[in-house]
Amino acid sequence: MTNRRDFLKKAGAGAAVVGASTLAAPAVHAQTTIRWRMQTYAGPALAEHVIKPAIDSFNAVAGDAMQIELFFADQLVPTGELFRAMQRGTIDAVQSDDDSMASPTEVTVFGGYFPFASRYSLDVPVLFNQFGLNEIWDAEYSKVGVKHLSAGAWDPCHFNTKDPIRSLDDLKGKRVFTFPTAGRFLTQFGVVPVTLPWEDIEVAVQTGELDGIAWSGITEDYTVGWSKVTDYFLTNNISGAWAGSFFANMDRYQELPDNLKELLKLTMDSSHYYRQWWYWGGEADLRVNGTDMQLTTIPDEEWATVEAAAIKFWDEIAAESETKAKVVQIFKNYNDLMVKAGRPYRF
Secondary structure (H helix, E strand, O other): OHHHHHHHHHHHHHHHHHHHHHHHOOOOOOOOOEEEEEEEOOOHHHHHHHOHHHHHHHHHHHHHHEEEEEEOOOOOOOHHHHHHHHHHOOOOEEEEOOOOOOOOOOOHHHOEOOOOOOOOOOHHHHHHHHOOHHHHHHHHHHOOOEEEEEEEEOOOEEEEEOOOOOOHHHHOOOEEEEOHHHHHHHHHHOOEEEOOOHHHHHHHHHHOOOOEEEEEOHHHHHHHOHHHOOOEEEEEEEEOOOEEEEEEEHHHHHHOOHHHHHHHHHHHHHHHHHHHHHHHHHHHHHHHHOOOOEEEOOOHHHHHHHHHHHHHHHHHHHOOOHHHHHHHHHHHHHHHHHHHHOOOOOO
């Protein structure tokens, strides 16, 4: 009994010491900040509008839980290698269109500017959220280990050139920087598509390597400085809105806790909303008040031949695969609905 009492006393004293030390110095569990690297298709001046405000907000709210480091066009890898870099995990996330980053999916051809698939910027989110494109994109990218996060609209696709374009004949022989699918479509009108790094475009126009650009609307022309090296802006466009998306490496995305996934979604929605009003207002204001470029127009009856060629192009794309045919049919159904709805949806 004596030995037992002595043992209990010592054990109690030890427990008291341990308890006291525990209360005095509680255990600290170090939190490791999740860090992502994201590269955008946009150069620094454009990124200030199309992505940076949203990422800055994400980082401010996420704090020590997660930080996204943003890189601009071609900063880590060339734009055409973005998909592979993300798939390998070299980059955690990407903002781009499918076409420019050369994704190996059945929907790649529809990214960027698919000719006349949209008339206005609101068409793009409606097609994805209400007409089934989200589900198709999600399935296609899941097959290749990439998470398609969210699609949104950018600006319409116009030509800005050194020489005036007032007829389809004026396009013949023009060396133009544009997107892969848009270039494929425009070759039938004599356009010579040219692929160059984004940051080289301005100098290429100045040196005569390029005759023009079909990469954006007038807002971007002024924002990135292209309005200073081209003299004319064609008011006809081959698409009402660029369709782009946010993507992430699948493993990295699945590692995120649910609250950060939700914050990422809110951030992308914020980015989509910013672009809706920034482009919509900018396109109108700079057409009226911009002083760098003179506006030109191809007559409606002549431009109608381009629109008719686009529908034929759609059918050619649809014949390539079942998935492509499904997307093209959605475009047809949607545009048929818009025409029947009348003003303000279609004129």
